[in-house]
Amino acid sequence: MMQLILNLLSLFATFFKIGLFTFGGGYAMLPLMQEEVLGHGWATEEEIINFIAVSESTPGPFAINMATYIGAETIGNEFGVWGNVLGSFFATLGVVLPSFIIILIVARFYERFKNSKTVQGAMSGLKPAVIGLIAAAVLSVGQTVFFPQGVGLNVFSTLSFYISAALCLIMAVLAFKKVHPIIIICSSAAAGIALGYGLNLPV
Numbered sequence: 001m002m003q004l005i006l007n008l009l010s011l012f013a014t015f016f017k018i019g020l021f022t023f024g025g026g027y028a029m030l031p032l033m034q035e036e037v038l039g040h041g042w043a044t045e046e047e048i049i050n051f052i053a054v055s056e057s058t059p060g061p062f063a064i065n066m067a068t069y070i071g072a073e074t075i076g077n078e079f080g081v082w083g084n085v086l087g088s089f090f091a092t093l094g095v096v097l098p099s100f101i102i103i104l105i106v107a108r109f110y111e112r113f114k115n116s117k118t119v120q121g122a123m124s125g126l127k128p129a130v131i132g133l134i135a136a137a138v139l140s141v142g143q144t145v146f147f148p149q150g151v152g153l154n155v156f157s158t159l160s161f162y163i164s165a166a167l168c169l170i171m172a173v174l175a176f177k178k179v180h181p182i183i184i185i186c187s188s189a190a191a192g193i194a195l196g197y198g199l200n201l202p203v
Helices: 002-020 026-040 045-057 062-113 117-146 153-157 159-174 181-198
Strands: none
Touching: 002 026, 002 062, 026 045, 026 062, 026 117, 045 062, 159 181
C-alpha cells in the first residue's frame, strides 16, 4: 500500500510540474512530458509514440488524454485495475490543476494588468518559446517514427519508413481537401489493424 501511495504521489508531482511549466497547449507540453516519462522509466520512446496516437484518436484535449493514458499504464502494470483507475486520476489531476489555479488567478487580476508592459512583454517572449517547444516535439517524434535506429541508408529498407512517408503524403494532400477527420481516423485505424494483424507484415 505504501508503495502504491508513493508511486501515485510521484506521478501527481511529475504531471503537476509538467502542467505548471508548459505554455502553449498539448504539443508544447510534449518535450517536457517525454523527458519526465523517459527519465522515470515509465515508458519507452516507442510506447510514447503509441500514447500520442491513442491520445490523438480519442475525444478530449491531447495533454489530458496523454496524462490519463500514461497514469493508467504506469500504475496499472504493477497494481492491476485499481492501479489503472488511481494512476489515471492522479496523473490527470496533476496536469490539470496548475492550469485551473493559474486561470483563476489570471481571471481575478486580468483587468488590472492586461495593459501592463511587463505582462505584454512576457507574452511576447513566450510565443517563440512555444513555437520552439512544438518544433522540438515534431523533430523528436519524427526521429522516433522515421529513424528509430538512427539516420542511415538502411532506413530505406524498412517497411515502416515507407508506410509513414505514405501517410505523411496523404495527410499533406488531405490538408488541402475537404475530408472529414472521422473518415481519416477510421481509415488509419483500419489500415493499422490490417497491417498489424490481418497481413502479418513486419512493420
